[in-house]
Amino acid sequence: MSEKPSVLFVCVHNAGRSQMAAGWLAYLAGDRVEVRSAGSAPADQVNPAAVEAMREVGIDISAESPKILTYDAVEASDVCVTMGCGDACPVFPGKRYLDWKLDDPAGQGVEAVRSIRDEIKTRIEGLIAELLPGEETMD
Numbered sequence: 001m002s003e004k005p006s007v008l009f010v011c012v013h014n015a016g017r018s019q020m021a022a023g024w025l026a027y028l029a030g031d032r033v034e035v036r037s038a039g040s041a042p043a044d045q046v047n048p049a050a051v052e053a054m055r056e057v058g059i060d061i062s063a064e065s066p067k068i069l070t071y072d073a074v075e076a077s078d079v080c081v082t083m084g085c086g087d088a089c090p091v092f093p094g095k096r097y098l099d100w101k102l103d104d105p106a107g108q109g110v111e112a113v114r115s116i117r118d119e120i121k122t123r124i125e126g127l128i129a130e131l132l133p134g135e136e137t138m139d
Contacts, residue, residue: 006034008077014039014066016047016105024124042066
């Protein structure tokens with residue numbers, strides 16, 4: 001395990017919530033945290049409304065693509081944040097699991113996705129405060 005904490009964000013399609021969370025964490029924590037995201041049933045592409053909502057705050061997730069959840073990704077992560085994937089996420093002893101109840105942006109316009117984006121940012125800021133105590137976010 002590396003010195004820096006690693007976080008895996010998991011949702012069903014790895015197209016909206018988990019991609020926005022990964023984008024926020026990479027943006028706010030910089031290279032101080034290793035960031036992964038995956039889905040139990042990945043979509044074909046990242047949700048365009050999520051891409052647009054993140055672009056509005058200066059974060060480009062357009063090059064990301066949904067990835068399948070693997071045991072290796074969970075095993076390699078210190079914290080696993082699930083977002084509505086239920087029992088699909090494998091559980092390893094000694095890992096920290098957080099379940100964030102967030103609305104699914106699938107099929108919603110950018111207006112609806114903005115509030116999800118902003119809630120995720122607040123949760124990411126709290127997570128960074130726990131993972132990197134005493135350090136400021138890059139924002």
